[in-house]
Amino acid sequence: MKYLILVGDGMGDLPIADLDNRTPLDFAATPMLDDLCQKGRLFLTRTIPEGYPPGSDVANLSLLGYRPEEYYTGRAPLEAAAMGINLAADETAFRCNLVTLNHKKDGKVQMIDYSAGHISSEESRQLIETLETECATKTFHFKAGISYRHILLVKGDYPAMDTVPPHDFIDKDVTVPWQRYMENPEWKELFNKAKSILANHPVNQKRAAKGQNQANGIWLWGEGKLPSMPSIQERFGLQGSLISAVDLLKGLGVNAGLDILNIPGATGYIDTNYKGKADAALECLKTQDFVFVHLEGPDEAGHQGLMQDKLQAIEDFDAKIVTPIVSGLRNRGEEFRLIATMDHYTPLSLRTHIDNPVPTILYDSREQEKGSGQNFSEKTGDEAGKKKNGTLPDGETMMKQLLQQQ
Numbered sequence: 001m002k003y004l005i006l007v008g009d010g011m012g013d014l015p016i017a018d019l020d021n022r023t024p025l026d027f028a029a030t031p032m033l034d035d036l037c038q039k040g041r042l043f044l045t046r047t048i049p050e051g052y053p054p055g056s057d058v059a060n061l062s063l064l065g066y067r068p069e070e071y072y073t074g075r076a077p078l079e080a081a082a083m084g085i086n087l088a089a090d091e092t093a094f095r096c097n098l099v100t101l102n103h104k105k106d107g108k109v110q111m112i113d114y115s116a117g118h119i120s121s122e123e124s125r126q127l128i129e130t131l132e133t134e135c136a137t138k139t140f141h142f143k144a145g146i147s148y149r150h151i152l153l154v155k156g157d158y159p160a161m162d163t164v165p166p167h168d169f170i171d172k173d174v175t176v177p178w179q180r181y182m183e184n185p186e187w188k189e190l191f192n193k194a195k196s197i198l199a200n201h202p203v204n205q206k207r208a209a210k211g212q213n214q215a216n217g218i219w220l221w222g223e224g225k226l227p228s229m230p231s232i233q234e235r236f237g238l239q240g241s242l243i244s245a246v247d248l249l250k251g252l253g254v255n256a257g258l259d260i261l262n263i264p265g266a267t268g269y270i271d272t273n274y275k276g277k278a279d280a281a282l283e284c285l286k287t288q289d290f291v292f293v294h295l296e297g298p299d300e301a302g303h304q305g306l307m308q309d310k311l312q313a314i315e316d317f318d319a320k321i322v323t324p325i326v327s328g329l330r331n332r333g334e335e336f337r338l339i340a341t342m343d344h345y346t347p348l349s350l351r352t353h354i355d356n357p358v359p360t361i362l363y364d365s366r367e368q369e370k371g372s373g374q375n376f377s378e379k380t381g382d383e384a385g386k387k388k389n390g391t392l393p394d395g396e397t398m399m400k401q402l403l404q405q406q
């Protein structure tokens with residue numbers, strides 16, 4: 001038996017007037033998902049526990065069968081894992097953005113750009129290397145990542161503080177969170193030193209001359225220690241792989257003990273290498289039991305508020321990921337059980353995530369049970385969820401159902 005989880009990131013949405021008051025998933029042509037849903041089970045999964053932010057980190061951790069209440073320690077350690085950084089037990093990872101800040105004369109601080117103009121990795125590596133040379137101490141170390149996304153490693157005890165994600169403050173006042181950094185002498189020294197080094201750096205002088213946003217500050221957030229997660233092998237007895245274009249997902253996969261399959265041309269958007277992903281999933285199932293395939297496109301389209309792109313991403317998920325994988329397994333005569341779902345909603349009208357429970361298909365290629373008889377949508381999922389008297393399975397329960405371990 002082979003086991004699959006296929007995830008359209010942020011695929012869930014709300015009814016839209018221009019789509020006859022249907023959601024993009026309901027409106028888009030998804031013949032394979034509808035067929036699997038009709039012949040399989042349909043239920044709701046609660047991927048975001050109450051009180052947790054509806055992030056992709058928490059939601060996909062759930063979909064891998066780990067309860068966030070037990071295993072979630074923050075976003076930065078997952079991204080560090082994806083960058084190949086092995087966190088020691090006494091280290092904490094912080095996400096370190098290179099940002100554009102406006103320090104006003106009255107002492108107020110404004111977040112102009114959480115990404116310093118989506119600064120290139122080549123430029124940012126020079127900046128981070130300079131910061132490491134000039135600011136590193138026994139406690140603090142900078143590690144260069146991609147574009148504006150870097151990591152600060154902190155060894156041993158450090159002054160704790162409340163941090164906020166910079167992308168929640170685009171163009172907004174960040175005086176209060178900035179002051180929190182300034183309250184402690186160690187953090188204050190680090191931030192101010194970084195500020196003066198960045199202000200005089202040739203990379204920023206060139207950016208200024210070209211009229212680009214300068215990376216004139218660092219912003220620390222998403223901190224956490226290494227999650228101690230037993231692997232999927234240890235928990236469920238499965239060997240498997242994870243396929244995604246997104247570092248955060250790769251970090252989750254590393255911590256879950258999955259092999260990470262890097263697909264050339266996987267972009268995280270609607271121009272991604274679908275065929276490469278589907279082929280890799282089929283290939284790894286020749287020798288392994290489990291694959292988790294993640295498609296970022298619907299989420300990106302949701303954040304950008306682009307309805308046509310979201311419809312396209314959903315139709316491509318059906319036609320270019322789910323269909324070839326299902327057909328490939330059927331052609332090989334392989335028995336399989338498959339989950340198709342999303343991690344969370346990213347409604348086009350809101351352009352951010354919300355924590356609604358997500359409609360979930362569980363299909364068994366042996367087709368021994370009576371199917372749901374329903375097409376796959378948020379509405380049919382909600383109706384199926386209501387019949388369960390309000391108790392919804394979490395990701396761990398979903399995984400156990402997939403594996404017939406409960």
Ligand SMILES: [Zn+2]
Nearest residue numbers: 009010056343
């Ligand atoms: Zn997501």
